[in-house]
Amino acid sequence: MTVDESWEKVERWLARYAPEDELPEPAGRDDLARLSEQAGIRLPPDIEQSLLRHNGSGLVTVVPPGFVLYGVDEIARSYTEWHVLKSDEPVYVPIGSLGPLEMTVDTRTGHIGSYDPVQGYVRDDDPLGASFSALLAFVADALDSSPPWIAMLPGGEEWEATHEDADFPGTLSWTDEAGEPADWDMNSLNRRFGFTDDGNSS
Structure with missing residues (x-):
């Protein structure tokens, strides 16, 4: 799946369920050239393509959690701080955040990792960390599925996308709280999947 195809799925979900969320307009190629010249870094192609679709995500919490x-x-701002404070890791570029935790990319390999002030740089050896495009495709497929929209993270963590957050209704939020027990209509499910409810048990 291309970066644009992944964004299309995310955009469709937001348009339908989270109309209060607004993604930024695209960055220009001149913006990427300026980043390369001023900060001295070149981002992997998939991240550049994402920026050419949306210049970040604004306040939209695209990636769980x-x-x-x-x-x-x-x-550019975060990398400048990063380069000064963490100059022993100059190839890692911050590309997102969750509070003090920053999502990073290794500009040599395209691998996604994270940095926090306590643990330092961390890269998990899992498929989602292989590239930004893999991570975005994972999110896109989760949102493109039937509800509930569950993202199973490495290690067995389950995060569910919701547009019904009490504090921010109409926006994309991720929660690890279990939902209400499903009220299954077994007769309907049996008909849907070709089973007959004849009262006999096998």
């Missing part, structure tokens, strides 16, 4: 994606200016 609640990461927002940086735009070009935020990447």
Whole structure:
């Protein structure tokens, strides 16, 4: 799945369920050139393509459990701080955040990781960390499925997308709280999947 195809799925979900969310307009190629010249970094192609679709995610928490994606200016600002404070890791570029936790990309390999002030740089060896495009496709497929929209993270963590957050209704939020027990209509399910309810048990 391409980055644009993934964004299309995310955009459809937001338009239908989270009309209060608004993604930023695209960055321009001149913005990417400026980032490269001023900060001295070149982002992997999939992240550049994402920025050319949306210059970050604004306040929209696209990636569970609640990461927002940086735009070009935020990447440059955060990388400048990163380069000064963490100069032993100059190839890691921050591309998003969840509070003090930053999502990073290894510009040599495209691998996604994270940085926090306590643990430092961390990269999990899981398929979602292989690239930004893989991570975005994972989110897109979760939102493109039938509800409930569950994202199963490595390690067995389950995060559910919701547009019914009490504090921010009409926006995309991720929750790890179990939903209400499903009220299954077994007769309807039996008909849907070709089973007959003849009262006999096998």
